[in-house]
Amino acid sequence: MKAIETKDLGKTYRARVKAEGLAASFRALVRPQWISVDAVRGISLNVEQGEMLAFIGPNGAGKSTFIKMLCGILYPTAGELSVLGLSPARERRKLAMRIGTVFGQKSQLWLHLPAVDSFTLLAAIYEIDNAECRRRVAELTELFGLGEFLHTPVRKLSLGQRIRCEVAASLLHEPELLFLDEPTIGLDVVVKQAIRELIARRNREHGTTVFLTSHDPADIEQLCRRAVVIDHGGIVLDASVERLKSDYLGKKLIDVRFGTPQRIPALPGVTVSSESGGQKATLTVDTAVRPIGDVMERLSMTGNVLDITINNPPMEDIIAAIFQKEAVR
Numbered sequence: 522m523k524a525i526e527t528k529d530l531g532k533t534y535r536a537r538v539k540a541e542g543l544a545a546s547f548r549a550l551v552r553p554q555w556i557s558v559d560a561v562r563g564i565s566l567n568v569e570q571g572e573m574l575a576f577i578g579p580n581g582a583g584k585s586t587f588i589k590m591l592c593g594i595l596y597p598t599a600g601e602l603s604v605l606g607l608s609p610a611r612e613r614r615k616l617a618m619r620i621g622t623v624f625g626q627k628s629q630l631w632l633h634l635p636a637v638d639s640f641t642l643l644a645a646i647y648e649i650d651n652a653e654c655r656r657r658v659a660e661l662t663e664l665f666g667l668g669e670f671l672h673t674p675v676r677k678l679s680l681g682q683r684i685r686c687e688v689a690a691s692l693l694h695e696p697e698l699l700f701l702d703e704p705t706i707g708l709d710v711v712v713k714q715a716i717r718e719l720i721a722r723r724n725r726e727h728g729t730t731v732f733l734t735s736h737d738p739a740d741i742e743q744l745c746r747r748a749v750v751i752d753h754g755g756i757v758l759d760a761s762v763e764r765l766k767s768d769y770l771g772k773k774l775i776d777v778r779f780g781t782p783q784r785i786p787a788l789p790g791v792t793v794s795s796e797s798g799g800q801k802a803t804l805t806v807d808t809a810v811r812p813i814g815d816v817m818e819r820l821s822m823t824g825n826v827l828d829i830t831i832n833n834p835p836m837e838d839i840i841a842a843i844f845q846k847e848a849v850r
């Protein structure tokens with residue numbers, strides 16, 4: 522059995538046209554006009570159990586609509602799908618017992634309650650008995666380092682603490698499949714890394730299948746083996762993350778600040794993309810031509826570096842490059 526199987530899956534929304542002006546608004550009340558929006562257009566996708574898949578695309582590409590159909594929140598208007606051998610829309614309750622969801626922007630916890638109380642409520646929903654609930658909460662508390670703030674109302678937690686609680690909550694019923702929609706959005710680098718490690722560990726130790734959407738290339742690089750890129754509701758690219766790395770994720774950005782103005786020597790594979798008076802620069806490094814360590818070493822040899830950070834190019838740039846290249850294949 523595959524974790525996810527879809528065949529020509531489609532979703533067309535019917536949206537009411539918003540009329541402009543008072544007279545038109547009244548007319549629209551009597552005779553509304555409708556338009557169709559094809560959010561997902563015939564996606565066929567198989568995901569194996571235990572896979573960690575990145576599902577990426579620009580804003581409005583259809584990612585949320587696709588995920589909502591997989592979770593049984595939305596009915597498809599075309600095609601077929603099966604998630605863990607179930608029909609999501611028809612067997613939504615059964616499916617809910619076997620999947621976990623983390624929507625970075627939306628909380629599944631009761632904000633006015635401490636996380637521990639949300640865990641107890643969720644355990645009741647998932648029909649986990651008290652002793653087992655205590656055991657799992659203790660295990661997740663230890664693993665996710667929740668001890669310090671487990672009894673604090675969730676609304677008083679930092680974003681990083683809340684997301685740790687969200688991911689822990691999504692794992693309480695030991696789901697076979699985890700949907701993560703922007704799980705690291707808004708978090709600092711250290712917390713992002715901690716969340717990634719926890720997810721990877723869950724996959725390693727429990728074989729949990731992970732379906733991830735993210736605008737952070739590091740989430741994809743560090744967690745997933747396979748990436749599916751979509752646009753306008755259809756698949757543009759289905760490839761290994763290794764290929765994505767070599768073809769599209771090979772560029773890194775180095776932001777550097779110098780104590781006194783500095784002229785950066787020309788190096789093959791490095792372009793200096795911005796400089797302000799010689800005290801700040803952004804270097805774009807093609808790591809296939811020049812290792813990042815080499816560039817860092819040369820910069821530090823100036824003895825003049827105040828601050829230096831390495832970043833990935835924004836996901837939008839990576840996706841734009843994918844579209845450009847894949848369109849001409």
Ligand SMILES: Nc1ncnc2c1ncn2[C@@H]1O[C@H](COP(=O)(O)OP(=O)(O)OP(=O)(O)O)[C@@H](O)[C@H]1O
Pocket residue numbers: 534535536558559560578579580581582583584585586587
């Ligand atoms: N309820 C709805 N009614 C009508 N159109 C909708 C509805 N929900 C989404 N859409 C449209 O469907 C398309 C896909 O939207 P969707 O939210 O699935 O994209 P997305 O890839 O998740 O975007 P984002 O990254 O911004 O969340 C967009 O054109 C959007 O405007």
